[in-house]
Amino acid sequence: MDIVGRVLLGITHGMRGSKSLRALREIKATPSKSAQDVFADQFLHLSSLLALAEAKVPYYREMFRTLGIRSSDIRSLEDFSRLPYLTKDIIRERSDALLVEDVHKADLLRGQTGGSTGVPLRFYFDRSAMDLLEAGTFRAFTQCGWQPGEMVAFLWGGYAQLYAMSPWEFELRQHIRRQYQFDSFDSGPDEMDRWLIKWRKIKPRVAFGYASMIARFASHIEARGMKVDPLKGVFTTAEKLYAPQRETLSRVFGCHVYDFYGSSEVSNIACECPRGRMHVNADMVVLEVDRSGGAGQPCPFIVTSLCNRVMPFLRYRNEDCGDLEEGSCDCGNHFPLMHLDIARLYDDFILPDGRFVHGHFFTRLMERSEGVAMFQFHQTSPDSITLWIVPGYGNAQERQLAVRTAVQKVEQLDPLGRLKVQVRETTKIPLSSAGKHRFTLSDVRAAQKASTARSEG
Numbered sequence: 001m002d003i004v005g006r007v008l009l010g011i012t013h014g015m016r017g018s019k020s021l022r023a024l025r026e027i028k029a030t031p032s033k034s035a036q037d038v039f040a041d042q043f044l045h046l047s048s049l050l051a052l053a054e055a056k057v058p059y060y061r062e063m064f065r066t067l068g069i070r071s072s073d074i075r076s077l078e079d080f081s082r083l084p085y086l087t088k089d090i091i092r093e094r095s096d097a098l099l100v101e102d103v104h105k106a107d108l109l110r111g112q113t114g115g116s117t118g119v120p121l122r123f124y125f126d127r128s129a130m131d132l133l134e135a136g137t138f139r140a141f142t143q144c145g146w147q148p149g150e151m152v153a154f155l156w157g158g159y160a161q162l163y164a165m166s167p168w169e170f171e172l173r174q175h176i177r178r179q180y181q182f183d184s185f186d187s188g189p190d191e192m193d194r195w196l197i198k199w200r201k202i203k204p205r206v207a208f209g210y211a212s213m214i215a216r217f218a219s220h221i222e223a224r225g226m227k228v229d230p231l232k233g234v235f236t237t238a239e240k241l242y243a244p245q246r247e248t249l250s251r252v253f254g255c256h257v258y259d260f261y262g263s264s265e266v267s268n269i270a271c272e273c274p275r276g277r278m279h280v281n282a283d284m285v286v287l288e289v290d291r292s293g294g295a296g297q298p299c300p301f302i303v304t305s306l307c308n309r310v311m312p313f314l315r316y317r318n319e320d321c322g323d324l325e326e327g328s329c330d331c332g333n334h335f336p337l338m339h340l341d342i343a344r345l346y347d348d349f350i351l352p353d354g355r356f357v358h359g360h361f362f363t364r365l366m367e368r369s370e371g372v373a374m375f376q377f378h379q380t381s382p383d384s385i386t387l388w389i390v391p392g393y394g395n396a397q398e399r400q401l402a403v404r405t406a407v408q409k410v411e412q413l414d415p416l417g418r419l420k421v422q423v424r425e426t427t428k429i430p431l432s433s434a435g436k437h438r439f440t441l442s443d444v445r446a447a448q449k450a451s452t453a454r455s456e457g
Contacts, residue, residue, distance in 0.1 A: 002205075005178050006149030012176045017127070021148060023135035028142065030283050031333040038334055042282045043077065045306045050074055052100070053312045059090075059097040060314065081288060085302060086316040091121050099124060103310050111264055123265050129307045136268035136284055137208075140260060143274060144233030146206045151178055153199065155209030155217065157360045158183040180204065184213040185364075188355025192220045199228060207253065208260075211236035212348060213358055215245035218252035230254030235271075237262065238360075240340075261340055263318055266305045270338055279335040280324075287338060288315070289323055299323050299341075347442040352382045352418045359440030365406040371399030376429050377410075379442040383418045385410060389425050 013021055030038070050071035053060035063084065064071060074080050091098065099105070108124040138148060146152075162181065165173065174180040180202050182195050195217065207214055214236055221228060231253040236245075237260040249257045259278065261270040269287060270280045280287045288302040301320050305313050325337035349357045362377040369375075374390040387410075389403060407421045 002147070002149045002151070004149075005151065006147070008176045009149045009178045012178075018134070019128070019131045020134040020138065023132050024138045024148065027132075027135055027283060028139055031139075031279065031335050033334060035328065035334045035336075038282050038336075042286060042306070045283070046077075046080065046286055046304065047071075047074070049304075049306060049309065049312055050080075050314070052309060053314060056100040056102060057098060057312060058101065059094050060312070062097075077286070080286070080315070083315050085290075086313055088121050088317075088319070091123065091313075091316075095122065098313075099311050100309070108310060121265070123308075123313075124311045125308045126310045129309070132284070132307050133267045136281055137260075140235060140258065140268075140271040141206050141208075141233065143258065143271075144206065144256060146232050149178055150205040150232075151180060151202050153202070153204035153207040153209075154179050154181045155184055155207065155213045156181060157185045157358060157364060159364075175202075182209075182217075184210055184358040185361040187213065187216070187358065188351075188353070189220065191355075192217055193224075196221060196224070196226060196228070203229060205232045206235065207231055207233075208235040209237070210358060210360070211239040211241040211245060211259075215248055216348075216356065218248050222248070222252050228253065233258055235260045259340070263320070266303050266313060266316060266318060267307075269301075269303060270340075273329060273331040273333050275329055275331045277325075277329045277331070278338050278340065279329065279333050280338050282335045287324065287336075290317065347379075347438070347440045347445050349377075349379045349385070349440065349442050350382055350444045352414055352416070355413075357413060359442075362406075362410070363439045365409055366402065369399060369402035369406075371395055372402065374429055376438060377440050379440075379444050382444055383414070383420060385419070385421045387421055387423045388429055389423060390427065390429060391425060 010021065013019075030041075033041070054064050054071040055061070067083075074083075103126075105124060108126055109130060110122060110124055112122040141152070158181070162170065162183075180198070182198075183191075187195075214234060233255050234249045234253055234257045236249070236257065241257070241259045246257045256274060258272040260272070261278065262268050266285060268281050268284050270278045272278050284305070284307050286304040286306065288304075289299040290302055291299050299321055300317055301322060302315050302317050303313070304315055320340065322338055322340040325339060327337065328334065329337060347359050349359065349362070351357060359377075366372060366375050371392055372389060374392075376388045378386045378388060380386065387403065387407065389399075391399065403423055407423065410421050411417070411419050413419060
């Protein structure tokens with residue numbers, strides 16, 4: 001065990017006022033409870049949340065009144081399943097009414113979706129929810145033998161606070177937090193060569209991040225003919241994990257690969273176990289599926305967070321699809337089983353100089369834009385991107401400013417000035433064949449994948 005790392009982690013959590021490590025100790029053994037106890041505890045948490053929602057959340061108080069019932073009338077999950085769905089549109093329209101009455105937004109943390117299935121939506125949570133969710137992530141890592149304090153390689157997109165740090169501040173922050181971030185928004189071959197040097201110095205024991213990004217880094221290591229020390233585990237999230245990616249990750253990093261499922265608005269929904277089966281984190285969510293579409297049709301998830309008690313999401317239809325599975329797993333985890341069919345998809349973009357930019361870079365540019373109902377970045381060639389905009393309600397000048405700013409930041413990705421962005425307004429952006437909105441769509445990446453498939457065939 002990394003004793004120095006554990007001490008550093010404890011210090012930085014104390015400085016942050018985080019209770020994540022304490023929460024980890026409290027929840028670590030929960031999956032090993034009997035299935036009967038797991039579901040009993042889950043319903044106790046749910047009942048408490050329902051009582052809170054009825055008493056202090058205007059939207060739900062109105063809902064219960066309209067239905068002519070009290071929260072105490074819900075005595076089973078079957079009763080709970082009769083409550084109406086919460087949708088993204090409702091959250092956008094009734095955001096303030098979904099907050100508990102005795103909190104102020106200024107005292108809360110704000111989050112928002114990456115917008116993989118439509119326009120990003122904003123939501124709020126408090127520090128206790130964040131601590132519990134971080135503890136849930138740590139618990140997932142412990143499946144592979146990771147111990148708190150061991151370095152985690154975090155392959156994710158950068159953000160303004162990170163970019164504003166001096167090099168020494170950045171290095172210090174990563175080392176004391178025991179989580180070294182590799183910026184997926186700046187991830188060309190040269191950058192990944194530098195990543196590899198840093199990787200060997202920090203000696204991570206676990207990798208966590210975008211599925212496509214970690215897989216592409218693994219392929220880069222392999223193409224260079226290099227080797228890295230085996231990891232204890234790789235945890236992929238935010239995107240669909242494909243079988244070839246899983247094989248590459250396992251081969252290059254010499255470990256098991258765990259698919260981790262959650263969303264911005266409801267985190268830590270499920271994670272794979274060492275047997276490769278995906279378990280629902282029943283102490284953090286209640287997961288249902290909507291089978292109203294009929295046989296053979298995708299089943300959208302309906303998820304309830306048990307962690308966020310300042311802006312409860314009860315029976316939230318998050319628009320990912322999958323199903324619950326019968327039976328149990330022999331791994332010792334007695335949480336229920338599920339499988340994921342359709343999850344959020346991002347296309348990477350390929351710049352004129354051959355560098356890759358993860359699709360989430362582009363969603364970050366537009367996700368806070370006022371007056372935009374929907375958008376899509378569509379790359380038609382290495383030097384040409386079209387930004388499609390569906391105008392929404394709001395200040396047109398603010399929308400135009402947001403679009404101009406986004407265009408400038410995209411074009412600045414190419415220092416030689418070859419990359420150009422055209423803006424087009426439309427009334428509707430077609431969905432994918434899977435019925436999902438694609439925020440980033442790259443014809444260049446698709447052509448490259450098709451070429452690779454033909455050559456391998």
